[in-house]
Amino acid sequence: MIAQRQGTEHPLDPEQVWLLLLKLRRTARTLSMVPGCFGLGLDAGQPAILSADDPAAWVIVHADGSWIARMPMSETGAELLDLYLPVALVGRSRPLTVAHLGQSLDGRIATTNGASCHINGPENLTHLHRMRALCDAIVVGAGTVECDDPQLTTRRVAGPHPVRVVLDPRRRLAAGHGLFQDRAAPTLLVCDEALTDRPGPDHVEIIGVPRTDQGLHLSEIVRYLHACGLYGIFIEGGGLTVSAFLQAGLLDRLQIAVAPLIIGSGRPGITLPAIEDLSQGLRPRHRRYAMGEDVLFDCRLGP
Ligand SMILES: NC(=O)c1ccc[n+]([C@@H]2O[C@H](COP(=O)([O-])OP(=O)(O)OC[C@H]3O[C@@H](n4cnc5c(N)ncnc54)[C@H](OP(=O)(O)O)[C@@H]3O)[C@@H](O)[C@H]2O)c1
Known part of the structure; x- marks a missing residue:
């Protein structure tokens, strides 16, 4: 506007x-x-x-x-x-699920051994904290917790912390990770419904979800979060988790921050099943925002 x-x-x-x-x-x-x-x-x-x-x-x-x-x-x-x-503007009548990935020019979100800290610049980091402050829940995959031990709180801007949601279908993550221990914000661990009996870290709620051929039933997770009054959902990574939400058709927006960096190897951002023709690729409506040296593509996937 x-x-x-x-x-x-x-x-x-x-x-x-x-x-x-x-x-x-x-x-x-x-x-x-x-x-x-x-x-x-x-x-x-x-x-x-x-x-x-x-x-x-x-x-x-x-x-x-x-x-x-x-x-x-x-x-x-x-x-x-x-x-x-x-x-x-998100609320009960306007839920929104947004995913973000920060990647290099060659589409990598981390090195092969999982280092991803300095791909994007400080302006993009501030953007992530703004998204955390405005959303109700932040979702990450087990791979991200394993590699980064992230806090997933709002620290660079004024605003509340989101509820933290970790997808750990096999319950493979150690209880000692910071976000399971720091009590900085409510934390949910989402796993296969057959594994909810095992006790988790104190103050972490264990949520069991059925599986499909593709993994955890992601629309069940979104439904559960909405039922808890969490209507603004921010998927902050990594690539496997964001790709699974994209493939399931559950994203309203996809934000990709491209940094002027070539890694040449490493963990990929979006991965979807192979297509035979470029006409089958997604060409979402988008807007570009300069963030320091990075460019954020804010893509609209919904109506
Ligand atoms: N640049 C960025 O924006 C950014 C953001 C976040 C993380 N990272 C980096 O990315 C790397 C991690 O990303 P990643 O793609 O390897 O892993 P990830 O997406 O963080 O986690 C993937 C794991 O989460 C679980 N999971 C996710 N979606 C699932 C589903 N639909 N059903 C069942 N399980 C599901 C699975 O755990 P199981 O393996 O136990 O089945 C899966 O292997 C790290 O190196 C991190 O530093 C970069």
Whole structure:
């Protein structure tokens, strides 16, 4: 969306936009239906949801998630709204599942031995933390926990931690991994339904899910998370997990951050069954965002 530039006031800065997005996230989760058209602005100095005709509304949000600004807006602020508004608006009537992978020019998300820390730059890392803050649940595969021992919390920006969800169908992960021990956020371990009897780490909820030929029944996992009130789901890796959600048709958006790096070997990003003709490939509608040296492709897979 293009911000309407009016007047000579100072433009809305990215920090103010982020606080408005967090306010919208909190409100959208508590309403059964987000109103069709509304304003975002300040009420008594605090970020607030306002009626669209309130003169204090800085940004007007339409039912389809598009927006216009009623005051000057920095380019960075406008990009934050474009990228994050659909995630902030998530609620019972608007669930959203988004996956992200950071990869090299040659499509690798890690070296062969699993090192992936410095593929993308700090701007993309901040993006991941923004997505964590706006989503309700963050999902990773067992391979990612094994290699990275990640915290999966929100630390680089203001905002809540998501519920952490680890797909470990065979219960192969050791209980000593940081996210099973740190109690920083609620943590779920999803496994084959036949393996739920084995005790898990304290404070980690074990969820049993049936298997299909492709592995765990992923739509059952999404259904379970929605039933828990977790409507914004962020799949943060690795490649096998994101590919399984993509193949199952469960992603509304796929974000791929491409770094100007050639690894030449290593773990692949997306892998899907072979196709015979390029016309069978996916060519999703997308928008590109510059993130430091990286380029984020924000692809729309749903309607
Ligand atoms: N660059 C990035 O964006 C990024 C992000 C995250 C991770 N990484 C890197 O990627 C590597 C890990 O990625 P990866 O692709 O090897 O593994 P992964 O996706 O993290 O984990 C894969 C494992 O999770 C379980 N799993 C996932 N989906 C499943 C399904 N539908 N059904 C059943 N089980 C499922 C399986 O465990 P079992 O093997 O026990 O069956 C599977 O082997 C690490 O090196 C990590 O550092 C990179």
